[in-house]
Amino acid sequence: MQLKLEHIDFRYTDKSPWILKDVSLTIEAGERVGIVGPSGYGKSTLSKIIAGYMNPTSGSVMIDEKPLPKKGMCPVQMIYQHPEYAVNPRWKMKKILNECWTPGEEVLARMGIEKDWLNRWPSELSGGELQRFCIARILSPDVKFLLCDEITTMLDVITQAQIWQVLLDTAKKNGYGMLIITHNMALAEKVCTRIVDLRDINHIKQIDV
Numbered sequence: 001m002q003l004k005l006e007h008i009d010f011r012y013t014d015k016s017p018w019i020l021k022d023v024s025l026t027i028e029a030g031e032r033v034g035i036v037g038p039s040g041y042g043k044s045t046l047s048k049i050i051a052g053y054m055n056p057t058s059g060s061v062m063i064d065e066k067p068l069p070k071k072g073m074c075p076v077q078m079i080y081q082h083p084e085y086a087v088n089p090r091w092k093m094k095k096i097l098n099e100c101w102t103p104g105e106e107v108l109a110r111m112g113i114e115k116d117w118l119n120r121w122p123s124e125l126s127g128g129e130l131q132r133f134c135i136a137r138i139l140s141p142d143v144k145f146l147l148c149d150e151i152t153t154m155l156d157v158i159t160q161a162q163i164w165q166v167l168l169d170t171a172k173k174n175g176y177g178m179l180i181i182t183h184n185m186a187l188a189e190k191v192c193t194r195i196v197d198l199r200d201i202n203h204i205k206q207i208d209v
């Protein structure tokens, strides 16, 4: 399975500067590609386009030569930096967790999710606790590519390591391809099979900005 970005151009409005120009990138199943680059350079914008949350101004995102499906569970799933924006505040955690599939007890235990949290509202959990749910709920065998945008920045080092271990084990078991956005080079070097600097694949020229 292959996720392929071809000649992506993007700007937020007709009058705003180009953020992405002629960006092409291919991620194979089982690969873990780190995307690095300066703050404000377009990493999150690119991941939102790949996940299908925003359309590129031109260019395409294809999975095995086909556009991403518009209905049903998308095989490309994104985990955000800010879990509070990724959950429905009117749903209890149990419903949020089981929306797309039912993670097993083992996953919940390894993610450090306590049973008592399942009956709480999102506002009754810390950012780090909420993030564990956001990760556990998408570790489905139906997912093919996972986009991780600074997903453990809000966690302490021990919890970060615990969560990355679960993610990597599940990615290997299910054959996920991954795109990992991070400013943490030590993390990127540890978990990625390949690191791409966005400046090397984004063909923005001074005249475009």
Ligand SMILES: Nc1ncnc2c1ncn2[C@@H]1O[C@H](COP(=O)(O)OP(=O)(O)OP(=O)(O)O)[C@@H](O)[C@H]1O
Pocket: 012, 019, 037, 038, 039, 040, 041, 042, 043, 044, 045, 046
């Ligand atoms: N909704 C938006 N409307 C207009 N401009 C935006 C919007 N979101 C982001 N931008 C701009 O697009 C550019 C790229 O932002 P983006 O969040 O993709 O960068 P990033 O590389 O992920 O940054 P960071 O490493 O700081 O998270 C920035 O100049 C930002 O100000």
